Amino acid sequence: MTELPRKKLFIKTYGCQMNVHDSERMADVLRPFGYAISDTPDDADLVVLNTCHIREKATEKVYSELGRVKALKIAKAEAGGEMIIAVAGCVAQAEGEEIMKRQTAVDLVIGPQSYHRLPELIARAHRARGERLAADFEAEEKFDALPADRQPAGVTAFLTIQEGCDRFCTFCVVPYTRGAEFSRPAAAIEAEARSLVARGVREVTLLGQNVNAYRDPDGVGLADLARRLARIPGLARIRYTTSHPADLDDDLVRAHAEVEALMPYLHLPVQSGSDRILKAMNRAHTVETYLKAVERIRAARPDLALSSDFIVGFPGETDADFEATLGLIQDVGFASAFSFKYSRRPGTPAASMGGQIDEAVKTERLARLQALVEAQQRAFNAAQVGRSLQILVERPGRHTGQVIGRSPYLQAVHCEGATNLIGSIVPVTIVGAAHNSLTGRLALELA
Ligand code: 5AD
Ligand code: SF4
Numbered sequence: 001m002t003e004l005p006r007k008k009l010f011i012k013t014y015g016c017q018m019n020v021h022d023s024e025r026m027a028d029v030l031r032p033f034g035y036a037i038s039d040t041p042d043d044a045d046l047v048v049l050n051t052c053h054i055r056e057k058a059t060e061k062v063y064s065e066l067g068r069v070k071a072l073k074i075a076k077a078e079a080g081g082e083m084i085i086a087v088a089g090c091v092a093q094a095e096g097e098e099i100m101k102r103q104t105a106v107d108l109v110i111g112p113q114s115y116h117r118l119p120e121l122i123a124r125a126h127r128a129r130g131e132r133l134a135a136d137f138e139a140e141e142k143f144d145a146l147p148a149d150r151q152p153a154g155v156t157a158f159l160t161i162q163e164g165c166d167r168f169c170t171f172c173v174v175p176y177t178r179g180a181e182f183s184r185p186a187a188a189i190e191a192e193a194r195s196l197v198a199r200g201v202r203e204v205t206l207l208g209q210n211v212n213a214y215r216d217p218d219g220v221g222l223a224d225l226a227r228r229l230a231r232i233p234g235l236a237r238i239r240y241t242t243s244h245p246a247d248l249d250d251d252l253v254r255a256h257a258e259v260e261a262l263m264p265y266l267h268l269p270v271q272s273g274s275d276r277i278l279k280a281m282n283r284a285h286t287v288e289t290y291l292k293a294v295e296r297i298r299a300a301r302p303d304l305a306l307s308s309d310f311i312v313g314f315p316g317e318t319d320a321d322f323e324a325t326l327g328l329i330q331d332v333g334f335a336s337a338f339s340f341k342y343s344r345r346p347g348t349p350a351a352s353m354g355g356q357i358d359e360a361v362k363t364e365r366l367a368r369l370q371a372l373v374e375a376q377q378r379a380f381n382a383a384q385v386g387r388s389l390q391i392l393v394e395r396p397g398r399h400t401g402q403v404i405g406r407s408p409y410l411q412a413v414h415c416e417g418a419t420n421l422i423g424s425i426v427p428v429t430i431v432g433a434a435h436n437s438l439t440g441r442l443a444l445e446l447a
Contacts, residue, residue, distance in 0.1 A: 012047075160206075193229050314342045
């Protein structure tokens, strides 16, 4: 197929790691058809916006980006060329053909279940200029239809094991956009992991919207899946995200004590530190059960570092509720965190709740919360100075003779070292810490 003319593909990814992963898979399915990734939309033959719907701002960003891409499409048409614009991801899922009405330059709208059909749909859009397509949004077995010989981007890779969410937090669109929970068979995941390792991958991050609810058709849960994957020779590190505190079962906790490859870093969103708000959010956990979960997992793996998601300004959140969230952050101590102002998502229960919070109050609370978690993150990073950490070397650094790797706690570590170390796990003495990264010195002279 090498004779095919090269076509330029630009993909812009918004939102979560699931989307980052889906974008890689879209590039994989399109590669055999002559599409090569371009880092700019100018002059691209195909522009894909892989969108996120989780907060209103994310959706609005997509529409303004579409406006910019439309101008490029017009310029290209005037020069006698052709550009196809596709909208993928959760905005596509949620708004469907509405997008084509609102932005007439869009040729194709495609939901997350139909990515394996991208080449066919693009070919159709090319053949019949002016035909505008909205791909089916029913759940299909999209995974198995994607090529198995995907090219991993480096020594770390994402591997989707579960999609969808049945939890229905009252603020969240995911159960509507990504649908019901669905887990892939463990055997298929293991086969994909083996093929990734054969291509040089040393670390996999298992992805799912509610990943620890993973249970395959044969009853294999996340803990057993991790045990199975840990036996693959060459696969050194396993991570998983995103977990729900109420689905952290004892077996998974035990796996953190037993399975060396399971990294001591867990993203465990709590959202709020007030039971009243957690109840209104339909989170299915309380502050106490969250703290208990943290205690259980830290008992199994004492060096485990935690990160979390927080929402400030959920409807009805009082100053006291917010202070309780700050209190929880003080009590737990996080290595990092994501925090958001509550954003009203049409169709979710919280959107029509009374007691919506003023934007200014949300802004102020967010700033206070972020200052606290940033201080914790800095302290966590600073605490690594002087320690020796096992670093998985991932890529060259900005300057020659430098490489960048990851600590077990997902911190980026910059150090002097040759690029032939990429893919190795090496001991590094941490000598400096900044807000977002560490610097280190190779502990051994490695030829
Ligand atoms: N408003 C603000 N934040 C939200 N999140 C999900 N939905 C909303 C919303 N409507 C946040 C949650 C979730 C993360 C992925 O995004 O904190 O854990
Ligand atoms: Fe959304 Fe809640 Fe499901 Fe997470 S657990 S995806 S916040 S509904």
